[in-house]
Amino acid sequence: MNINTSAYVVSRLINDVRQQHQRMEAQTLDALAVVAKNPGIAIIDLADRIGVSEAAASRTVSKLGPGSPKKLGLGLIYRYESPENRRFKQVELTDRGRQFFSNIGDTLKDALKQAKVTD
Numbered sequence: 001m002n003i004n005t006s007a008y009v010v011s012r013l014i015n016d017v018r019q020q021h022q023r024m025e026a027q028t029l030d031a032l033a034v035v036a037k038n039p040g041i042a043i044i045d046l047a048d049r050i051g052v053s054e055a056a057a058s059r060t061v062s063k064l065g066p067g068s069p070k071k072l073g074l075g076l077i078y079r080y081e082s083p084e085n086r087r088f089k090q091v092e093l094t095d096r097g098r099q100f101f102s103n104i105g106d107t108l109k110d111a112l113k114q115a116k117v118t119d
Helices: 003-020 026-037 043-050 054-064 095-118
Strands: 077-081 089-093
Touching: 003 095, 026 043, 026 054, 026 089, 026 095, 043 054, 043 089, 054 077, 054 089, 089 095
Parallel strands: none
Antiparallel strands: 077 089
8 A cells, every 4th residue: 555545544533533432532442442342341451551550541431431530431432340350440432432433344345446447
């Protein structure tokens, strides 16, 4: 894939993400992708995978989930206690989160198809 095609596809992806969620940052999208690939991942493991502290990962989960008392979240994931150890919190995609990735997949397919036409 040449540079122009890659840039076109990335641009389409970013625009699609921004249309769905204007507040989505790259690190937040990375965390969401890790959760999508690893349903039930513990927040401490999520922190390790995205290279942040557990506190930062927890804030990201709040942003992606229901939010906080001061700010509404995106509703893309939900947090629950680990059945093995209540001290650990785990996260999974909500239906809305699965729809988010479905929409992105559709955008990527379309962008790749369009890019091949213009190559």
